[in-house]
Amino acid sequence: MSTQDNAPDRRAGAPDGTGRGAGALGALRIADFSRVLAGPYATMLLADLGADVIKVERPGTGDDTRAWHPPADHDGTSTYFLSVNRNKRSVVLDLTTEAGREQARALVAESDVVVENFRPGTMERLGLGHQELRARHPALIYCSISGFGSGEGAAIPGYDLLVQAVGGLMSVTGTMDGEPVKAGVALVDVITGLHASLGILAALRHRDATGEGQLVEVNLLGSLLSALVNQASAYAVAGVVPGRLGNAHPSIAPYETLPTADRPIALAVGNDKQFAALAEVLGDPGLAFEDRFRTNADRVAHRAELREILTRLLSTEGADRWSTVLLAAGVPAGPVNGIDEAFAFAQRLGLPGIVEIPAAAADGDSGKPSRQVAHPITLSGTPARYPLPPPRLGQHTEEILRPPNP
Known part of the structure; x- marks a missing residue:
């Protein structure tokens, strides 16, 4: 909870019995306007640690990933969406209308952090840009996630595959005599989400000391260039342009996969x-x-x-x-394990793998628990918590927009 005079007057948790408000980030509220992967991954990590994340979704369709199936769960919800949206409450706002934008501004007024990953300039056109909101709320942390920054690259769509290609990752991934290939997951989005959450926490630490909010900007291309680590350093320091080596390492041997009598x-x-x-x-x-x-x-x-x-x-x-x-x-x-074998391996080692979040039967859910991948950080005093399964579209609109009791 912020102790600064100009920070929102935060409540210690929500009144619905879920236990929100506990954890390392228990008094933090995040207005999350992001969708797809980088932003939702960042806010889920913060929600696991106690932040009250309000996921703002458009009417009718919500987050794009709700429709990205198969595979889907027993209710037909995309497993892609489920992977990055637990511990959040969903509110539907039509930001194309003045009424919806006014509701969004009211939500921001009660929040410590705003996260958005629209194309640069979109939030400004909606009257929800950093400058306008910061003028009203000086303690606000505003995190903007883009594909290629807000300058010359603002118009380039920020899709993970595209960034892996133009950002050099595909040039060092694949066999020497084969074509460049992408990583098996949207790795750049995940890395960018990690950078966003780190930037938010750093800005909050600064606000704790000064009372001042600030703009946090991360982009997919910059995150990838940083994550290329030794490969990027080979070019920056020695002028070496690395190439593809399959599963081998450019500087260590043997550091690769090799065949055996049955599998690699x-x-x-x-x-x-x-x-x-x-x-x-x-x-x-x-x-x-x-x-x-x-x-x-x-x-x-x-x-x-x-x-x-x-x-x-x-x-x-x-x-x-x-x-x-x-x-x-x-x-x-x-x-070289399959994903099923990887989870089994983690279980044998006593490491957290899959957790089950009980369904909120009172909200009309099927009663089946939501199986989720465990939060990767272990904290001895304020561990990650899982009070809420991923929300249905607009599930919490009424409770969030309900006027406070006089």
């Missing part, structure tokens, strides 16, 4: 000690002492020869067997 295994050998242990387990300890494989730089220089030898040695056993003995010897290794 991932080997992440990061130092000479681990390579010596790998050679020992595979039955050829002398590999670690050959000049062409003695150091990591040697192994990178002779990557193709090393791969051929390791493939022959690994062909005698399956991936699960090799993973067991290699891990026991201190060599990072594991099979």
Whole structure:
């Protein structure tokens, strides 16, 4: 809860028995005008930590991802939408009308944070831009998410596939002799959502100290360039333009997937000690002492020869067997799992995987719980909570827009 005089007079939780108001961000209210992935992912992470997130949706269709199916749950709701919208309340507002915009301004007046990812200039045309809202609410944190910034790239649509292509990620993803490929998920959106949530928390910390709100801007292209890390640094520092290496690493070997007797295994050998242990387990300890494989730089220089030898040695056993003995010897290794196997693996390790949120039967739901992927951050004192399943379109419009009792 903000202690600043010009911050909203926040209530300690909602009066509906859900427990909103608890958690690390328990007195925080977010007016969330975002849709699809980057913005909703950011606000869901904050909602898991206690923030009261009001999801503003357009009449009739709501968030685009509500229609992105199959697959869908038992009620026909897109699993894409369900993946990033738990712990939120949905209100339907028609922002094309003055009445809807006035309701939006009233919602903002009771909020600490606004999040939006419309094309740059849209919120300004609606009278909901940063400058106008900040003039009324100096303590407001306003987070704007775009594809390519608000300058020369403002008109370029911000789709993840497009950013992966023009931002360089596809140029380093795929086999050397194949075509560039995208990541298997909308990775740039997810990274941008993480950056947005970090920026919001930093702005809130500043407001705690000064009482001042500010504009937080993140964009998909800038987030991707940052996330390219070592590949981007190779260009920025050394002028090297990386290319595709399949599952291999440009600076480490062996650090890739290799075939076994049944399915591929991932080997992440990061130092000479681990390579010596790998050679020992595979039955050829002398590999670690050959000049062409003695150091990591040697192994990178002779990557193709090393791969051929390791493939022959690994062909005698399956991936699960090799993973067991290699891990026991201190060599990072594991099979290439399907998503079902990945969740099973996390469960065996005692890590949170899937959580179930009870259905709000009083609201007319089917009574079946909502299965959700657990929040990835563990906090010892204020852990993530799951009071609400993803909302039906407009489910909370009446309770949110209801005038306060006199």
